[in-house]
Amino acid sequence: MELRLLLTLVLSTHITGFSAEISVFVQTGDSVQLDIQTQQLPEFDLLAWTNNKSEAIVRYNSDSKRVRPHDSYKDRVVFNDKTFSLTLKNMQKNDSGLYTARTTGLITTDLVSYRVSVIDSVKAPVLTVNSNWSSSDSCTVNFTCRAHELMINSSYQNNRCSPQEVTSHINTLILDCSKKYIICNHSNPVSWKQDRINITQLCEDKDKNLKSIHSPTLGKAFGSLCIVLIFFILIVLYFKCKKGSQEEVEGNTVYAQVEVSFKLLFIISLQTSLICCHVV
Structure with missing residues (x-):
C-alpha cells in the first residue's frame, strides 16, 4: 500500500x-x-x-x-x-x-x-465604550470591538487588558491595549484598518464626570441655604425698621435715619447674596 x-x-x-x-x-x-x-x-x-x-x-x-x-x-x-x-x-x-x-x-x-x-478591503472596525463609571480610584472601562460579523467584549483595568483575537474565514479581529490606547484591528490577507481610543483622556474625563456628580450637589445646597438666610434677614430688618418708624419721635429725622439704615442693610445683604452666588 x-x-x-x-x-x-x-x-x-x-x-x-x-x-x-x-x-x-x-x-x-x-x-x-x-x-x-x-x-x-x-x-x-x-x-x-x-x-x-x-x-x-x-x-x-x-x-x-x-x-x-x-x-x-x-x-x-x-x-x-x-x-x-x-x-x-x-x-x-x-x-x-x-x-x-x-x-x-x-x-x-x-x-x-x-x-x-x-x-475587497476590510471595513473599519468600531470601538465602543460602555461607560458604567464607579467611584473607584482605578480607571475601569468596559468596551466592545466590532467588525464584519466579529465581536470582542473586554475591559480595561489597572492599565492593561487581555489581548484577544477572533477569526472568521479570512477576516481577523484583534484587540490589544497599551498604557495610552485601546486598539482594535480588523484585517484580511490584503488590507487592515484600525480604531483606537485614548484611554488616558478617557480616564481624565471619568474623573471630571465624577466631580461634576458630587460637587454641584453640595454647591447647590449651600447656595440655596445662603439665599434663604439672606431673605430671612431682610424680612426681619424690614419689620424692625417699620416698627421703629412708627414710634413717637421728634419731627421726621429719626424716621429718615431708619429709612436710610434699612436701605444700607438692604445693599449689604444684596452684596452678600452676590458673593454667595459667585462662590457657588
Whole structure:
C-alpha cells in the first residue's frame, strides 16, 4: 500500500511538475504577479498561462519569440519573456480562480498553479465604550470591538487588558491595549484598518464626570441655604425698621435715619447674596 502511494506521488510529480496549488489573495482593483517557481524549464515549443475556464490568457512561442494574449485580457496582462511570469491588472472578483502555467512540446507539463482569490478591503472596525463609571480610584472601562460579523467584549483595568483575537474565514479581529490606547484591528490577507481610543483622556474625563456628580450637589445646597438666610434677614430688618418708624419721635429725622439704615442693610445683604452666588 505504501509503495503504491509513493509511486503515485512520483508519477504525479513527473507529469504535472508541481505538487500543490499556491494560494494568492489580491485586493479588488489591484494587480497580481504570477511567477514560475521552477528554475530549469523543460524544452518546449509553446508556453501558455491558462485560467480555470481553459482559456489561454497568453501564449508564448519559443521559436518565434512571439507573445499572443487572449483578446479578453489584451489590455490587462504583462508577460515577461525572460522569466515567463504573468502580471494581471485591475483584478475583479470574477477573476478569482485557478491559473496554471503549462508547456507543450514532446510532453505537456504543468509548471505551477495558483489559486487566486480577489477580495475587497476590510471595513473599519468600531470601538465602543460602555461607560458604567464607579467611584473607584482605578480607571475601569468596559468596551466592545466590532467588525464584519466579529465581536470582542473586554475591559480595561489597572492599565492593561487581555489581548484577544477572533477569526472568521479570512477576516481577523484583534484587540490589544497599551498604557495610552485601546486598539482594535480588523484585517484580511490584503488590507487592515484600525480604531483606537485614548484611554488616558478617557480616564481624565471619568474623573471630571465624577466631580461634576458630587460637587454641584453640595454647591447647590449651600447656595440655596445662603439665599434663604439672606431673605430671612431682610424680612426681619424690614419689620424692625417699620416698627421703629412708627414710634413717637421728634419731627421726621429719626424716621429718615431708619429709612436710610434699612436701605444700607438692604445693599449689604444684596452684596452678600452676590458673593454667595459667585462662590457657588
